[in-house]
Amino acid sequence: MPTSPSSAAQAARAEVGRRLRELRLDAGLTVVGLAGHCGWHHAKTSRVENARSTPSAADIRLWCRACGAEDQAEDLVAASRNAQSLYTEWRRTMRGGLRRLQESHNDLFASTTTFRIYSSRIVPGLVQTEGYAAALLAGVARFHGAPDDAGPAARARVERSLVIHRPGRRVTLLIEEPVLHYRLGDADAMAAQLGRLLTAGALPAVSLGIIPTGLPARPIRPLEAFHVYDDRLAAVELLTARVTVTQPSEVDLYVRAFAELRALAVYGADARALIVKALDALR
Template sequence: MPPSPSSAAQAAREAVGRRLKELRLDAGLTVVELAGRCGWHYAKTSRIENARTSPSAEDIRLWCRACGAEDHVPDLVAASRNAQSLYTEWRRTMRTGLRRLQESYTDLFRQTRLFRVYSSRVIPGLLQTEGYATALLAGVARFHGAPDDAPAAAAARVERSRVIHEPGHRVTLLIEEAVLRYQLGDSAAMAAQLGHLLTAGALPAVSLGIIPAGLPDRPIRPHEAFHVYDDIVVAVELLTARVTVTQPSEVALYLKAFQELRALAVYGADARALIIDAIEALP
């Protein structure tokens, strides 16, 4: 089972703290002595070393100067910024609206050769119709108190998703059967979305698997939605944040989880039958 999605961010912070502690010890300084040279309380030194506080770029510069290790500043500042960026709060990224958030992923999508996507709650963005995406994003904007530009954001999402029609990209998507029954928008919008799954799932570059709801004693439970880009980066979607996982050991666990979930799914005619059943069940 994959670790807590925030663990990659925490591990990155801890790595920066350990490196700063090593510099202090190499310089022969106590926690109190380093704090005195930097001009702050010694408790701050302890919080930074134990990854309870993220150091600012200025904190790192002062620390390295105190230790006579100023050549380490660029690498440590870069590592600290990367650690902070691994955990991105939705509200911060949504402040300028959801359209820009959608567009910010365009380069990543174009660079990715192999997408692996698992979703337990909604149709994955790569296969969303504009009507479905508009209903979904309007709800997201309302919940997070973000500017409601859902129609423009949905159009940007659909435009971004055209990458699946371009040569050189392969997409493997897994969804739980329950996703087909969670209605977003009116019945017409939901029917159009489910119909689009029937069409998109038949594309040569797309593999769509659906995990049936009635599986007895399944070996791996439903998880939070996650996207794997070229076996290098995993993006995990939480209620409050998008967590980026890059640590190879954690990426490997997400890949393992994806393979186990993939083994539970049905494909082809069996998957189409589940989609048709969901369409027929619409009010």
């Protein structure tokens, strides 16, 4: 099963640190000597080399200049930016508002033909109603101290979800049964969302599975929410960040986890019965 979802990001940061360390050693500089050339404390040099701190583009350029390796600076800046993109803190991406964050994923959604989406806490974004999404995103903005543009962000999310109606798309959604009972928004908004699940599950391109709470035993525990886009990328949603997994062996683990979770779910009439039960509980 998946280990730490940030391992690919950490490995990318560690590779940048390793390359910078090699430049320092090739230049015959000590940790203290490099720090002296760059004008910072020697502890910063150690943190960067051991991937405990992320260097800025300016830091990398100073480092390469001190080592007489300015020709390698831009390549290392690009590698560092790529490492940062694998582990994207919400507080940074939300600074421009939640609508912009929704729209930043449009190209990824448009280029994907097979979606595998697992959620243990909320209805997946691809089948959210505007009311449910607005209630969810307003809470996210409040918690993270982001600009509250939940209404426009919700509309952008719903517009993005239209991708599932395009020809050639295949969407498999897996949710844990408690998702149907975690209320976001008022009763009317939640009822509309459950109704949306009923109609979405009937779409030709969509397979909706619900993992019941009453299973006598399960070989795989509930996991953090994750999306697999084709077989090339997995995105894992943590409290503090979105982790992008691109290493093939790690993506394969998420595909394997999805298959095991999928085997636990119910579909068709059994899934609709669980949704209707949740609807009845709202009355």
